[in-house]
Amino acid sequence: MENPFSSTELLKSLPGFESHFEQVNGTRIHYIEGGQGQPLILLPGYPETWWSCHQIMPLLASKFRIFVVEMRGMGDSDNPADGYEKKNMAKDVYELTKLLELGKVCIAGQDIGAHVAYSFAANFPGATEKVILFDTPHPEEGMYQLPMLPIPGAQYVYPWWLAFNQIKELPEEIMEGRMNTLIDWMFDQLLVHKEAVTRFDRSVYAFAYNSKDAIRASNSWYQAFNNDIADFREYNKITVPLLAIGGSGYEVLKSGLRENATNVKLVKIEDCGHFLLSEKPQECADHIISFLSNA
Structure with a gap:
């Protein structure tokens, strides 16, 4: 019997979408494709x-040809030993767009995906039509000032996992087969509406991240932050139209773009935590359609 959390089984609930693999930039990348229109x-x-996009995909499919890309180290994509600098991960995506002959694309990212989407626009402006960031700016110098200890009375979720994920080898030894504990904690802390990411959704993610190799690879996204920050210093300002949609991370997102992009639209989604596509899929879809439909 097929695992209920596999992409094959999950896609049965999303008619019109298909699973594909391509070899790009030395790595096999998995993506889900469906819909019609502008890439x-x-x-x-x-x-x-x-799967984090499963609610928004049908809302966008009538207007856009959607490619939900699992970046290197994620889900069904390969977990190579290196290459997790966001500049290189953006190259993975760029090579995929070239292979599929998509031309200029619109690109949107959440969290680590936002890092890669920003890097894509910075490194491949000629291939970028518009860019959308959800709740997260690109890694920059200010990350070095994050507190080592929670600040008493501060109204924020202390991001201890940014440091924990920097450690090599230990996290996978501790967390192998137990990622459901970490995943539950993160969603419970970073969602306003906890039920927006269901028990089934959480099991999908735990299934994807439970192995040592998956933990090692996903932690490599964090271990590349020093390189990402160094690359960021060298980037020109983003000049293509950029939509920044923030929930709990709105202020950080706003400050992270203030001097680094010239054509920015900022949107705050109220009553929402970090995982906007899960908590407010319709609102996010409406903003995406409005932004991308605007000439």
Whole structure:
């Protein structure tokens, strides 16, 4: 019997979408494709997979040809030993768009996916029509000022996992087969509406991240932050139209773009945590359609 959390089984609930693999930039990348119209790349974040987009995909499919790309280290894509700098992960996506002959694309990312979407626009502006960031800016110098300890009275979720995921080898030894505990904690802390990511959804993500190899690979996204910050210093300002949609991360997103992009539209989604596509899929879809439909 097929595992209920496999992409094959999950796609049975999304008619019109198909699973594909391509070899690009030395890595086999998995993506889900469906819909018709202008190409739109969707990049999920941590600790999610392509399934994080399952509510918004049908809402967009009549207007866009959607490609939900699992970046290297995520889901059914390969977990290579290296290459997790966001500049290189953006190259993975760029090579995929070239292989599929998509031309200029719109690209949207959540969390780690937002890092890659920003890097795509910075490194491949000629291939970028518009870019959308959900709740997260690109890694930058200010990350070095994050507190080592929770600040008493501060109204924020202390991001301890950014440091924990920097450690090599230990996290996979501790967390192998137990990622459901971490995943539950993160969703419970970072969602306003906890039920927006269901028990089934959480099991999908735990299934994807439970192995040592998957934990090692996803932690490599964090271990590349020093390189990402160094690359960011060298980037020119983003000049293509950029939509930044924030929930709980709105202020960080806003400050992270203030001097780094010239054509920015900022949107705050109220009563929403970090995982916007799960908590407010219709609202996110409406903003995406409005932004991308605007000449």
